[in-house]
Amino acid sequence: MTANGHAKNTARRLLTTRMALALGFGVLLTLLVLCGINAVSVISQLQSNNENILQEFLGRETRLDELRSAIYLSGTYVRDYLLEPDPARAEQSRLALVEARRQIQSMISLTSTEPDAVGQSMYQALRREVQEYSRTLDPVLTWNAQQRHKEGYRFLHDDVLPRRSSTLGIADTIASVNQQQLVERDHRLVQTFSSLRNRLMIAVAVMFLCGLFLAFATAIHILRLEGQTMAHLKEVTGARQELRNLSARLVDTQENERKNISRELHDAVGQSMSAVQFELHDLGVALAPYPEPLRTRVDRIRELVESSVAMVRNMALLLRPSMLDDLGLAAALEWQANQVSRSTGVRIKLMADALPGELPEEHKICIFRIVQEALNNVCRHARASSVDIALVAADSRISVTIRDDGRGFRTPRTGGLGLIGMYERADSLGGSLTVNSEPGQGTSIEVILPLPPRPAPARPSIQSMAGSRRE
Structure with a gap:
């Protein structure tokens, strides 16, 4: 495989890995966001339902308390009206009774919008009892003082008090039913919370499993990359060490070649040119009887040879100065x-x-x-x-x-x-x-x-120390 194909495969694997990691983290993030949105929605709904239930319960309890109070007051007004000998006070009690009946009718009309069937049936029974109680009081409103004195106690004992007790009993039953409904709704709220908790636990378990799988896959991939990186690092380190060794061998070879060339220049070329220089000197002496131009030409050749000898010596010194080995x-x-x-x-x-x-x-x-x-x-x-x-x-x-x-x-x-x-x-x-x-x-x-460590000085042996002492 060529280097270009290997690079393309590596880039493709990296892209696949990145897409897998992005998908895994995207799924985890999506699950987390959906769980958060669901939890916030359910909690908001539960809070709203709880507030509505509490307000409805308090409203019904308030209406029932007001109705019971009005019924109790109406009974008190009936008693005062029937048993009061003073006509003026009796008339005041009658007018108060009429007003109490009107308030009772107004209160009972507000209970016509109950949501459940049990509440509707109970309030319908209460309305019927209130209406019967109100019709029971209709005849006495037209009695005169003699009728009130003659029939009042019996009417109060036989008709008003039993009807009022029945009406109050239904109101108490409704109150107990309201409390039971409140308990049932609280139980439904607890069940809703329990369902939310279970859903959250399932979501957390799913996210944990997804995260564990993602972490496991990521760890395997990281370990694989670490192994590849270590192998590549070993290859690079080995290549660098080989290059370093090669460079050191090249430097050593270069120094050896310089040393050999310097020695050859000094020993062979230098000695040969020095011999030529001596021969030219002898030739100049031998040409003393000859004309001056010939001796001058020989002297010029000798100077050129001397210059060449100096140049060769400089080249030898530049390649490898002999004093580095001789003088340090x-x-x-x-x-x-x-x-x-x-x-x-x-x-x-x-x-x-x-x-x-x-x-x-x-x-x-x-x-x-x-x-x-x-x-x-x-x-x-x-x-x-x-x-x-x-x-x-x-x-x-x-x-x-x-x-x-x-x-x-x-x-x-x-x-x-x-x-x-x-x-x-x-x-x-x-x-x-x-x-x-x-x-x-x-x-x-x-x-x-x-610097390399210096060798430790040799210790004198025990035998040599003993011999020196004997001497």
Whole structure:
């Protein structure tokens, strides 16, 4: 499969995964919203029904209380009217009785809109009893004082009080029925709440199962992605390590080739040209009796050979300075600084006094090449007038700082091949290279390389210590 096809398959899988996750979370969110809307609707309906039931119950109770009070008052007015010997007071009681009857009729007419059949039948019975009670009182309203005195007590005892008791009994029955209906409606409210609770529990269970499935699927997908990421990370890490090893081998190969070429230039080409130079000197001595033009031409050839010898020696030193192997890192850096300073006029100050004597070969080569490349960059790009190079060695590392006063640049900036090579050289030894620069503020390069642990000094053996004591 080509890289393009693999990328398309990966993009398709990612799109499918995103759509599945969006669908799952959308279902969960929809269920949550629907459950919330249903719960709010049911609770609002229950609250409204509860308020209506309470208002209806209180209204019926109030009307029944007023009706009972009016019936009690009517009985009191009938008694006062029938048993009062004073005609004026009897007339007042009669007028109060008439007003009480009118109020009773008005109250009983308000009970004609009961919603249920039981309430309608009970209130119809109450209306019939009230009407019978009212008709029972009709004859006495036209009695004279003698009739009231003669028939009043009997009429009150035999007709009015039983009818009033029957009417009040029906009112009490209606009140008990109202209370029972209130209890039944409260029970229905409790059932509604229970149904809402069950629906919510079912919805929560469904959402929990959906969320559990979604979390399980997401966890599996994340673990799969994590495995793929770790495998890709291992591949990338392995590739980077291979590239690092390849870069280190290339650097080693380059140094070996430079060393071989420098040795060949110095030993073979240099020695051959030196021999030619000696032969030309002898030829010039042998041509002393000959004309001057011939000797002058030989001298010119000898000068060209001397110039070529010097050029070959410089090339050999640039490829691999022999003093790096013979005199050490500090002498090689001093020679490099003098060469650059003579050719460019840049003042270069080197501080490398505290270097360890046994510096590893790869560290010496790495530091020399980094300093060489840094000085080359200063000469070509920095337009600096001075460069400071400082080498400081500690117990476990060595640091190199190269600072110039050139024009600088804005970091971060993609470096050229020289800077990349400096990074690779420092990284091949497990070190780091940091570049700090600002426009107009110069550039500072700091290299930190770890040093291998020094071998511990050998302890004298017990036998040698004993032998020295005997001596």
